[in-house]
Amino acid sequence: MSLPPPLPPSSVPEPDTAPNACVNCGSIRFSTQTKLPVCEPCRASLIKHPFPFWVKLTSATVVVLLLSSLSLSRERFHAALHLATTKKMAKQERWDEAYENFRGLMAVHSDTETLLDYAEAGFNSGHKREAAQALTTLSGRRVSKDEERRYNTLIYQFQLEQQQQRQPVMPLAPVNVSPIRLNP
Numbered sequence: 330m331s332l333p334p335p336l337p338p339s340s341v342p343e344p345d346t347a348p349n350a351c352v353n354c355g356s357i358r359f360s361t362q363t364k365l366p367v368c369e370p371c372r373a374s375l376i377k378h379p380f381p382f383w384v385k386l387t388s389a390t391v392v393v394l395l396l397s398s399l400s401l402s403r404e405r406f407h408a409a410l411h412l413a414t415t416k417k418m419a420k421q422e423r424w425d426e427a428y429e430n431f432r433g434l435m436a437v438h439s440d441t442e443t444l445l446d447y448a449e450a451g452f453n454s455g456h457k458r459e460a461a462q463a464l465t466t467l468s469g470r471r472v473s474k475d476e477e478r479r480y481n482t483l484i485y486q487f488q489l490e491q492q493q494q495r496q497p498v499m500p501l502a503p504v505n506v507s508p509i510r511l512n513p
Contacts, residue, residue, distance in 0.1 A: 408434065412443065419446050424454035432459075441470055445479050452483060461487065 350357050353371040360369040367375065415430035427450040435447060444463050451460030464483060472480065 416446060419450050422453070424450050428454040428456055428459075435463075439466075441467060441472055441476055445476060445483070448483055449479070452486060457487075457490075 348366040350366075351359065351368040351371055352366050353374075354368060356368040356371075358368050360367055360372040362369070363372055365372065365375075411430065412434055415427055415434060418427040418430065428447075431443070431447040431450050434443065444467055448460040448463035448467075451457070451463065460483070464480065464487075467480060
């Protein structure tokens with residue numbers, strides 16, 4: 330394998346390494362106070378206005394967009410913070426407080442995990458009808474294995490409670506307890 334032939338010489342002359350005029354205005358008199366290829370009035374202008382107008386305009390646009398997005402997402406941030414504290418209450422098994430907080434959050438958060446948390450808090454706080462309604466809204470959704478396990482656990486608890494309500498509780502017969510006598 331041989332090397333390719335060399336390229337022919339270029340007909341375009343090489344640019345001079347040192348500019349011979351101001352890069353901003355084209356003046357041939359350079360400033361003696363800087364090594365930049367600019368004249369004295371352009372150097373003073375660069376010191377007075379170090380950032381071009383387009384940089385200032387772009388940064389102002391970014392700031393306006395940032396402030397508007399923060400103001401629009403403020404409600405969502407507060408709802409997410411409220412959801413986190415409510416889930417913490419559910420983990421601490423403070424069911425009544427968790428249920429009341431979940432009721433206000435259901436309009437904003439209707440994801441599967443939150444609905445399961447709401448159903449669990451409703452079941453454990455005695456609001457069985459609302460818990461059952463939350464579980465029926467989950468039908469047809471794709472869920473993870475953990476969510477499926479939680480759903481099945483809640484359904485099992487509902488079934489156990491229904492069986493306990495159907496069977497009458499048998500009263501216990503009184504037990505005759507005679508004191509133990511020691512023979513002297």
